[in-house]
Structures are given as C-alpha cells and as structure tokens.
Amino acid sequence: MSNRYITSHFPLISIVLFSLSFAIFTQIYILEQLVELGLYNGMREFFSENGIKLTMLFLLMFFFFMIFSALKLIADTTIELSMLFFSKDEEGNELNKVHAGSWIYLIASIVALLLSQYVLFIVAIFLLASLVYFIFLVYKISNVLSAGGLIGLIFFHMIFWSALVLAVIYALVKLYNSFMASLPL
Template sequence: MKNTYLTSHFPLISIILFSTSLSLYVEGIIIQKLYDLGVYQGMTEVFSESGIKLTLLFLLLLFFFMVFAALKLIANTMIELSLLFFSNDKEGVELTKIRSGSWLYLVGSVVSLFLFYHIMFILIILIVVTLSYFVFFVYKVSSSLSSIGLIGMVFFHVFFWFAFVLSVSYAMTKLYNSFLASLPI
C-alpha cells in the first residue's frame, strides 16, 4: 500500500515554482522600466545592483506566492464544497483519489520555470494544467456522482470561476479607471 501523503508537498513546490517563473519575468520588466525612466542609476548609488534585483525578486515572489496560495485555498474550498453538495461519498475517499492530480501542477510549474522569459507560455501552461486538473478531478470523482450530480458539479465550478474572474476583472477595471481619472491633465 502506498503512502497517501507522498504527494502532499507537491502543491507547495508548484506554487513556489510558478511564483518564481512569474517573478523572474516581472522583475525583468520592472528593472527595464526603472532603467528607461532613469531611476535605476540613482538606485544603484544607494543599493547594489544585485541587492536591487534580489530584493525585487523576493518581493515579487512573496506577492505571487500569496496570490497562488489564496487561489489554492479558494479552489480547495470549492472542490470540497462541490463534493459536499453533489457527491455520494461520505468518508472522503474521493479526496484521496484526486491528490495524485498535484503531479500535473508540479510538471507544469517545472516547465514554466524554463520558459520564464515568455509570459504567454507561462499563462498557457497554467491554464492548460488547470483545465487538465479539472478534467482529472471530474473523472476521478465521477464514480460517486449521479448524472445530475456530475452536471451540477461541473456547472457549479464553471459558474463560480466565471463569476470570480469577472468580479476581479471588474474591480481592477474600476480601480484603473479611477486612477486615470485622478491624473491631472
């Protein structure tokens, strides 16, 4: 019998690797913008160049880590809530079945680390891995679902994530527009 906790650390490693790849990409953009604005030279007089890069990388890594950790918390809650509503499983057997899906995120995060210079590749990998995990999740738990429960679970997740992305996009657009409106012309 294999240990059920063998893959328990994979989500943490995946979050760290995805955060690192996004941080390296954004760090390059920020340093280039600071250089273009003429601020970078002044910063190097106060702080070493490697110190600026390491500090910026640390802060970006912390930011992306918090974002991915929050998304993982929300996703886990939604998975368990959907199993509560639609599954016939009362002992949590289905949760142990889907743990092995963390391999998908681990492999995707390793690949994204090699492609950190291309934001589109990182985002495509993240989306493909997430959709693959969702298909894996539905396949693994389908044995404890009725046909109506399976349809309900899929719509539950699709509706939640659609509403979540829509509301976050709306909030960011409102914030951006209010920022632009506050600028003096």
C-alpha cells in the first residue's frame, strides 16, 4: 500500500500553478490597457517598472488563488455530499481512492502555465481537467454505487455546477446592466 501523503500537496501546487497562469495573462492584459490609456507612464513615476509588474502579479495571483481554493472547497463538499446521498460506502474508503486523481490537475496546471499567454487555452485546459477528473471519480467509486446512485451522482453534480455557473453569469449580467444604466448619456 502506498503512502497517501506523498500526493497530498498536489492540489495546492495545482492551485498555485493555475493561479499563476491566469495571473500572468491578466497582468499582461492590464499592462497593455494601462499603456493604451496612458496611465502606465504616470505609475512609473511612483513605482519602478519591475515593482509594478511584481505587485500586480502578486495581487492577481492571490485573487485567483482565492477563487481556485473556493472552487476546490465547493468541489470537495459536493463530492462528499453526493457520496452521502448516493453511495453505499459509509467508511469513506472509496473517497480515498479518488485523491489519486490529483495528478490530473497537476499535469493540467503545468500545461496551463506553459500556455499562460492564451486565456482560452488555460480555461479549456482547466475545464478538460475537471471533466477528466469527474470521469475518474465516477470510475473509481462506481463499485459502491447502484445504477440509480450512479445516475443520481452524475445528475447531482451536473445540476449543482450548472446552477452555480448560471447564478454567477446572471449576477455578472445584472451588475453589468446596472453599471451601463448608471452611465450618463
């Protein structure tokens, strides 16, 4: 039996690398916008160029780190909740087998870091890693699920994540519309 703690740090490393990937892209985008708006030269009077870039990278990385950490917490909770509802495993032994899937996110985060100049690739890699991890999860725990439990688990996750994404999109659209309506004509 292998030591479970050998791979226990992989989720943290994956979160850091995905956060860094998104932070690098966002930093480049913001710096381009600041230059285009003519604000960057004014900022350089107060900060060095490297100081601006490092501070912005740190703050963006921290922001994305919080988002990915929250997503991991939500994902872990929904997995355990779905196991409570649909699984015959009361000990949690099957859930321990799923932790080996942290390799999926680790490899994906390394690829995302290599492609950090392209946000669509980063998002696609994250979504693909999430899909592969979910398939891995279903495969690993399928022996403690009945056919109805398997269908219930899949639909539980699909409905939960769809509702969460739609709620966030709805909130962003409402915020955008209220912002646009408040602008003077």
